[in-house]
Amino acid sequence: MYDRGLVHFQVFDPGGMNSAARLFFFSTRSAFALACSFRAFLPLFLAVLLWPLTHLTAHAQFRVEVTGVGLTQLPLAVAPFKGEDSAPQKVSAILLADLERSGQFRAIDGKQEIMDESSSPDFSQWRQRNADALVAGSLTRLADGRYDIRARLWDVVAGQLRGEYKEVVTAADLRLSAHRLADQIYEKLTGDKGVFATRIAYVTKTAARYTLWVADSDGEGAQAALASPEPIISPSWSPSGSHLAYVSFESKKPVIYTHELASGKRRVAANFRGSNSAPTWSPDGRSLVATLSRDGGSQLFQINVEGGEPRRLTQSNGIDTEPAFSPDANLLYFVSDRGGSPQIYKMPLSGGNPERVTFAGTYNISPTISPDGRWMAYVSRIGGQFKLQMMDLSSGQTSSISETTADEKPSFSPNSKLVVYATQVQGREALMTSTLDGKIKARLAGQSGDIREPDWGPFRN
Amino acid sequence: MLIRSISMAVAIASLCACSSGVKLNEVPVEDKSATAVNNQLNAPVIGVGSAVGQNSVAGVMTEKSAVSKAGPTGSNIVFFDYDSFTLKPEARAVIEKNAQFLQANKQNKAMLEGHTDERGGREYNLALGQKRAESVRRAMTLLGVSDSQIEAVSFGKEKPADSGMDESALAKNRRVEIKY
Numbered sequence: 043m044y045d046r047g048l049v050h051f052q053v054f055d056p057g058g059m060n061s062a063a064r065l066f067f068f069s070t071r072s073a074f075a076l077a078c079s080f081r082a083f084l085p086l087f088l089a090v091l092l093w094p095l096t097h098l099t100a101h102a103q104f105r106v107e108v109t110g111v112g113l114t115q116l117p118l119a120v121a122p123f124k125g126e127d128s129a130p131q132k133v134s135a136i137l138l139a140d141l142e143r144s145g146q147f148r149a150i151d152g153k154q155e156i157m158d159e160s161s162s163p164d165f166s167q168w169r170q171r172n173a174d175a176l177v178a179g180s181l182t183r184l185a186d187g188r189y190d191i192r193a194r195l196w197d198v199v200a201g202q203l204r205g206e207y208k209e210v211v212t213a214a215d216l217r218l219s220a221h222r223l224a225d226q227i228y229e230k231l232t233g234d235k236g237v238f239a240t241r242i243a244y245v246t247k248t249a250a251r252y253t254l255w256v257a258d259s260d261g262e263g264a265q266a267a268l269a270s271p272e273p274i275i276s277p278s279w280s281p282s283g284s285h286l287a288y289v290s291f292e293s294k295k296p297v298i299y300t301h302e303l304a305s306g307k308r309r310v311a312a313n314f315r316g317s318n319s320a321p322t323w324s325p326d327g328r329s330l331v332a333t334l335s336r337d338g339g340s341q342l343f344q345i346n347v348e349g350g351e352p353r354r355l356t357q358s359n360g361i362d363t364e365p366a367f368s369p370d371a372n373l374l375y376f377v378s379d380r381g382g383s384p385q386i387y388k389m390p391l392s393g394g395n396p397e398r399v400t401f402a403g404t405y406n407i408s409p410t411i412s413p414d415g416r417w418m419a420y421v422s423r424i425g426g427q428f429k430l431q432m433m434d435l436s437s438g439q440t441s442s443i444s445e446t447t448a449d450e451k452p453s454f455s456p457n458s459k460l461v462v463y464a465t466q467v468q469g470r471e472a473l474m475t476s477t478l479d480g481k482i483k484a485r486l487a488g489q490s491g492d493i494r495e496p497d498w499g500p501f502r503n
Numbered sequence: 504m505l506i507r508s509i510s511m512a513v514a515i516a517s518l519c520a521c522s523s524g525v526k527l528n529e530v531p532v533e534d535k536s537a538t539a540v541n542n543q544l545n546a547p548v549i550g551v552g553s554a555v556g557q558n559s560v561a562g563v564m565t566e567k568s569a570v571s572k573a574g575p576t577g578s579n580i581v582f583f584d585y586d587s588f589t590l591k592p593e594a595r596a597v598i599e600k601n602a603q604f605l606q607a608n609k610q611n612k613a614m615l616e617g618h619t620d621e622r623g624g625r626e627y628n629l630a631l632g633q634k635r636a637e638s639v640r641r642a643m644t645l646l647g648v649s650d651s652q653i654e655a656v657s658f659g660k661e662k663p664a665d666s667g668m669d670e671s672a673l674a675k676n677r678r679v680e681i682k683y
Contacts, residue, residue, distance in 0.1 A: 211556075212555075212556055214555055214556030214557075214558075214559070215556040215557055215558070217558075218556065218557060218558055241558070256558075256560050258558075263558065265558075265559070265560035265562070266560070266562045267560050267561075267562060267563065268562070268563045268564075268565070269562065269563070269564045269565070270564075270565040271565070271566075271567045272565070272567075273658070273661040273662070275625050275626075275629075275659075275661065276625070276626060290565070291658065291661065292565040292566075294614065294656075294682075295614065295616075295654070295656035296629065296656065296657065296658075301563070303560045303561070304559055304560070304561060305561055306560075306561030306562060306563045308563065315654060316633065316654065316655055316656055316657075317629060317630075317633050317656050317657045319626060319629050319630075320626045320629075333626070333629075333630065335633050335637075335655070335656075335657075338637060339633075339634070339637070340629075340630035340633050340634075361627070361630040361631070361634070363626050363627060363629075363630045364624075364626045364627065377626075377627060384627055405623075407623075407624040407626075407627050408624050408626070408627075421624060423623065428622075428623070428624075450624055450625065451624075451625070495625070502557075
């Protein structure tokens with residue numbers, strides 16, 4: 043749910059939709075590989091205690107507060123979808139909340155409208171209301187319980203149809219379908235791929251328990267993947283989005299697991315002598331690079347997800363940790379104190395000398411590279427404060443993009459337009475998403491207990 | 504009763520898979536909705552009503568670990584300065600006492616758990632805590648303790664002893680605990 047009262051924007055003259063309208067027809071999407079199957083659960087590696095799904099939903103209620111001023115905002119009206127009042131999800135509300143949260147759209151009130159995708163909009167009326175674009179649609183419940191969703195996007199300025207959308211989904215996937223629709227509209231109107239249908243993993247902590255959650259990118263629909271009396275840190279999405287790797291202390295030492303989300307099946311990926319931590323998946327999804335102390339010290343090793351002997355990658359007498367791949371998988375960025383204090387280095391995965399990347403200050407950690415390969419986000423300790431930094435990798439220029447002082451664990455959205463990170467606001471832990479220039483931010487504050495360790499999941503299919 | 508038998512089954516099954524052979528205790532995590540828990544380890548993953556979708560996540564719960572066994576009396580904690588893993592003179596007595604215990608009781612094992620205060624990144628602090636634990640391990644092996652009896656691990660900043668923010672609280676967190 044979004045709360046209009048919390049959205050503060052200046053109105054700018056929308057540039058918008060001068061391009062010739064084009065008709066886009068969306069085909070019904072094929073089912074995703076993540077579809078939960080009903081096959082028997084086989085405890086191949088670790089026995090698990092299963093929770094029914096009703097127990098797992100929505101423990102963390104998010105409040106999204108968008109602050110900051112965007113350069114241009116496209117005024118968009120979304121009419122309630124015909125049939126959504128009796129459906130489990132209000133698709134038009136989810137759609138509008140997604141688009142508003144991006145900071146690139148301003149909602150024009152469409153709540154009183156009674157229309158659907160087959161309506162002929164009165165464009166002059168909408169122009170008078172200063173809308174540049176209009177969305178209307180419908181949900182129809184089919185005999186088998188699934189929903190047929192249809193929508194159309196109109197260019198109000200040109201007075202033309204801009205796009206059509208249709209999909210048939212189960213009730214359980216209605217939210218996801220609304221997010222996919224938001225992505226399509228976002229892409230049509232901005233030219234950028236949307237991330238509304240993606241997911242974020244994060245950890246919460248209460249007095250008694252740590253929980254690893256997987257939620258929609260708007261923080262809604264959170265489901266618990268793991269609950270434990272001991273800490274959970276460093277969740278890392280597999281490139282396909284089917285698994286999370288993470289570090290669990292349930293055995294009273296840090297152990298790396300890989301965990302298949304749909305089934306709950308998990309596997310110990312690394313439990314060598316000493317500590318096992320900081321897992322990151324290779325872009326081909328076949329191996330993890332992680333920090334192991336099995337040889338003494340903390341060094342980087344590559345581990346095949348199927349198992350087998352790890353291959354040592356770094357050779358220093360100090361700490362080498364927090365590996366992060368470049369998107370083309372050729373380079374590994376990581377943190378090392380081989381120079382006397384923690385700095386970020388990069389080295390070819392095939393071997394070769396590490397090259398130092400950060401030079402300002404005495405403490406630079408937690409590197410992550412944007413999927414388009416252009417940016418590195420990381421954290422610097424400056425004057426005792428821990429501040430999120432953004433580095434343009436082509437020029438080496440860096441900028442500080444947060445107003446907070448306890449920033450941790452940045453992670454890019456798969457379209458490289460946003461970064462999520464953990465921080466503290468007014469003494470309480472929170473997750474923040476931000477545009478790369480720091481101008482538009484949204485806060486996700488978990489209501490029960492502390493919230494930390496975010497990782498942004500990949501595009502689906 | 505049901506929870507106990509589930510926990511036992513979980514414990515037994517996990518013994519086969521966990522390479523460090525950790526036993527799980529029968530004490531379950533407090534859960535008021537216990538009546539709804541699926542009580543068959545091999546049961547298929549069944550969504551409730553129409554709740555199963557492409558985004559469905561099947562939850563996993565872990566149990567609390569075994570309670571530690573007794574070690575020597577007296578202190579089992581070694582403290583460190585900020586950003587440091589050097590052993591201070593005060594640490595000697597603690598390390599010697601525990602080393603003596605392990606040499607006299609060759610069947611006993613100890614975990615050397617390294618910790619940091621809460622300033623800084625989680626993973627870098629995990630590695631710092633590891634350095635502290637390894638300092639203690641090295642000191643113990645120099646005193647003749649067999650390597651197979653001790654394992655150096657780190658909790659980083661995850662388990663502070665004192666949640667205060669003043670210097671004396673932070674100092675209590677920069678430590679290695681010797682646990683049996």
